[in-house]
Amino acid sequence: MSEIILEARDLELRFGGVLAANGASLSVRANERIAIIGPNGAGKTTFINLCTGYLKPQSGRVIFAGQDVTGLSPRTITRRGIGRSFQIPQLFTDNTVMENLLLALSAREGTWSPFLRLDRHPKREEMIALLDSVGLRDTAERPVRELPEGMRKLIDIAVALALDPKLIFMDEPTSGVSSHEKFQVMDTLTRALDARATTAIFVEHDMDVVARYASRVAVWSGGRIALEGTPDEILNHPEVRETVIGVGV
Numbered sequence: 001m002s003e004i005i006l007e008a009r010d011l012e013l014r015f016g017g018v019l020a021a022n023g024a025s026l027s028v029r030a031n032e033r034i035a036i037i038g039p040n041g042a043g044k045t046t047f048i049n050l051c052t053g054y055l056k057p058q059s060g061r062v063i064f065a066g067q068d069v070t071g072l073s074p075r076t077i078t079r080r081g082i083g084r085s086f087q088i089p090q091l092f093t094d095n096t097v098m099e100n101l102l103l104a105l106s107a108r109e110g111t112w113s114p115f116l117r118l119d120r121h122p123k124r125e126e127m128i129a130l131l132d133s134v135g136l137r138d139t140a141e142r143p144v145r146e147l148p149e150g151m152r153k154l155i156d157i158a159v160a161l162a163l164d165p166k167l168i169f170m171d172e173p174t175s176g177v178s179s180h181e182k183f184q185v186m187d188t189l190t191r192a193l194d195a196r197a198t199t200a201i202f203v204e205h206d207m208d209v210v211a212r213y214a215s216r217v218a219v220w221s222g223g224r225i226a227l228e229g230t231p232d233e234i235l236n237h238p239e240v241r242e243t244v245i246g247v248g249v
């Protein structure tokens with residue numbers, strides 16, 4: 001069995017009267033594909049924010065690759081090897097796709113300056129190959145604002161992959177992707193993750209996507225995992241079918 005790459009232990013975070021993380025714990029092995037599912041407000045995004053440094057837990061620990069990364073800044077955590085994409089893509093919409101990738105790289109490497117010549121950046125070819133691997137080669141020179149929502153989500157993921165993470169959190173990678181394109185997008189994405197041996201944890205509301213692409217499913221409820229298991233076990237669980245998927249038993 002592969003080693004544990006991420007361990008979240010008993011994370012707690014309260015917003016006023018709301019316990020958005022209420023003893024949230026999860027162990028992740030290298031190369032797993034974990035889907036996080038659960039109703040709105042269950043604390044799925046909060047969990048991602050706690051593991052990636054966007055929020056600091058009031059108690060609990062996050063251990064990544066054997067090191068305690070609890071409460072470190074998002075930038076430091078990114079450098080340690082945890083990437084993320086967002087529910088709403090965080091891109092510079094007036095810049096081209098290539099510029100977004102190169103700006104992210106330069107920021108990570110600490111090489112950004114107002115005089116940076118993105119058109120002569122030494123990593124352009126590498127970024128073209130990355131875009132190719134997620135099926136977006138043709139978008140390289142297009143401004144992000146011209147692209148549809150589904151494509152922006154993929155670009156946001158490509159930006160995270162450009163920083164070469166060992167593990168990536170993806171918040172709803174297929175929302176905004178049309179239903180007839182979602183499998184194609186996920187196939188491409190999975191191939192890119194496999195090729196880089198990137199472990200992935202993704203929040204997903206589409207159960208067809210969960211069934212097809214997750215190796216394990218964690219059901220979130222009230223700020224913690226209520227249930228976990230294989231897609232088959234979870235998607236056929238009577239309580240999950242009723243409360244999360246919304247189909248009676």
Ligand SMILES: Nc1ncnc2c1ncn2[C@@H]1O[C@H](COP(=O)(O)OP(=O)(O)OP(=O)(O)O)[C@@H](O)[C@H]1O
Nearest residue numbers: 015018019020038039040041042043044045046047
């Ligand atoms: N910055 C914040 N300030 C106050 N309350 C917050 C904040 N962020 C989240 N919450 C609350 O914490 C709880 C968990 O929110 P979170 O966004 O993590 O849920 P979620 O499972 O990701 O929901 P969704 O599926 O709708 O994205 C909710 O009750 C939410 O209103």
